[in-house]
Amino acid sequence: MPLSFLDAAPLIAAILVAAVAFAACTLILQTLVRSGLAWRLATDIPNERSLHERPTPRVGGWGIVPVAVIAILATAPSMWLVAACAVFLAAVSQIDDRRGLPARARFAAHLVAVVIVIVAHPADVPWWALAVVGFLMLWLVNLYNFMDGSDGLAGGMALFGFGGYAIAALAGPASDRPLGLASAGIAGAAAGFLTLNFHPARIFLGDAGSIPLGFLAGALGYWGWQRGVWPVWFPALVFSPFIGDASVTLLRRLARGEKFWQAHREHYYQRMVRLGMGHALTALVWYLLMLAGIILANWALRFSFMGQWIAVAGWAAVVVAAGAAVDVHWRRHETRHPEQS
Template structure:
């Protein structure tokens, strides 16, 4: 398989893999909906913290994960540990989707997958640096789950984020085609999922999908940094909108003494939806922000480290200012409700 892909021009191979992944994922999810199996596997019943009104099957992971795993094992067998970790987390998360699992069990599974990858393929850095990297990867796994709450949002972030990985892997001074192919497969599968998830959503991602995507975002980002394909800031900047929203929201809740793993509706994207922007427009705004950040990150790849970190800092400031704008809009929205 590797030899066959290597015979294609790099960009054509990436495009073909993404297209095949999108079509296959869409076909799987269409079959699950058509046969009614989607409802039997896992169904999201809305509650007072949900942004949707009707029960919806959450089986996006059933389309994304098999496609990605097969693509990774065929095109990039060196990433077998990431594939194994993804399958493990998808299985545990599916049990959580179906029956619910205690938070400590879910966290233990996340920790095992992340530590397993880092221990099996350690980067050439001090042990304490690996501990920090593992913690950041663990946070990425969980924040992706936290951010899966609006139609088209998490799937769109995967589409753009892993496409950014694919482009960066090919444009790097030390290109790694296998990493680009794997990233393209994830991006394509996310596109296939979005056919059914963009507002009004007929399928949700579910924990089996969101946890798996969060792990893959961390695992492929770590793999690229470990192999010298990109600097450590690139995965952070590519997924910065998700990281900023989840991190600021978590910090606020911890300062108030709340349990951060409990469901809530305080994320910035949730406030955008609830304040009248709606699911579709919220998703499109986030797509634009994500695309802008990815473009800046890729443009900075061949610049000096100082310039790169200045771009990262500038982008984080832009995101924080965007958060301030959303907060102001939210307070105005609440004031109009109290006046009625």
């Protein structure tokens, strides 16, 4: 729904929450970088599959997660279990950033967090529907990590995605506003991270940031659906560019018998960077695509049931067309420069 639908008071409150979160996250991350502690916590070493050339600290989660958790507890205390699970995933992921963990251990932690939230707050739907939603939440946790590979991309998706959640929740009744304020706080923290992550990036998100963010995207989306704030399609439409890119890439790799969890450079955003668009322009194109989807998602909340699903199908066609355009340019690039493929 448009901002004109929001009362002044909740909108001002959301802006204040986002501003405080922005300032807090920026301060934490600036301190880590200036003190040199950032490099000792976790550092990304480039390899042949990286889009970067210099070692870079992976400490974005050290700013985003504590600020996001405090924002949730302060504005939506009933979501304390979601906040606790985000902290748990951040701790496990920090171990992975520092020392590395087997894929099965990481996946088990993700599964535990998702199951805890669904079991503690079950939606009034058949068990199989909860299982499907749980699988989608689990996928969102992992795809956020897959999509964290280009300057400004994952942080920008968090800023826009949680901002979209905030607008939808704040436009509803007063009972929905805690979710909106919590979402605004996470969006503000993501904006603070972007001050150091937009190209040229001085820090990366790291698993300790991307995994909790993916979990929160799924958990808050589930929370809003379970409480009737928005339909089940809304979170998927808000994060559709991320979901589309990661899902198509995964299916392609599985079809070739490859291990989808291993590092690679086949995502659409990676190919856009390698085609010469660079990190900054690639991020901006993705921002515009996601912003358009968020505007449509909030607008479609006022449609009839059939109209909503027509909007979802129409936007899916747009995302597919955008991916097809990248595929066409990439095939031409492979023909001209096979050594770079």
